[in-house]
Amino acid sequence: MAKLTLADIKRRGGRVDRERVQATTDEEIDRHAREDRTESDLPGPAYPSPATVRRQLKLTQTDIAALVGVPVATWRNWEQGRVSLDPAVRTLLRVLWREPDAVRRAMVA
Template sequence: MTLAEIRRSGGRVDRKRLAATTDEDILRQAKEDGTDEEIISGVYPIAATVRRALGMTQKAIADLMGIPLATWQNWEQGRVALDPAIRTLLKILWKEPEAMRRAVAA
């Protein structure tokens, strides 16, 4: 394919296929790629991925963590950088959601 053909086609991205990709598809593909536990270069999982993997709404996960809904939304949308403590909490929530629930309930 020539550069002109790529430009006319909107790039090499199949936009219809991309739009049809569900959260479940993304998680399945991440697992197939071996990146399900360490989403970003082995550092920590991203907030939206953790929430989706747990099948929770933004409100439910914010309540679980004891934070305002707006705070969780800011994390998911990248408006606020995550400090190391939050990264660690996300990793615990990602790998051991029941441990997090027990700790918060105690």
């Protein structure tokens, strides 16, 4: 995959249909998660996406990044797919999805 500089991206313009993204309903997001096999009740190694977990917990990117102890830029990179998720992050997402209160208790100093 080619890496682009910020200047390259600005020159090319965006390809995201922001109106369509904003119009996406929670039901559509859930359906997409099922189709992408990111629902936690699917068999095998599937895991929920970072955005799915964050929406389920009703947290902002800043709040969930603080909860799990990572910079908000890291969480944004996970959500936007800029970096691949290593096994530890995938495990964290599954635990956040299934046992968010346990994570909250564990992360409180």
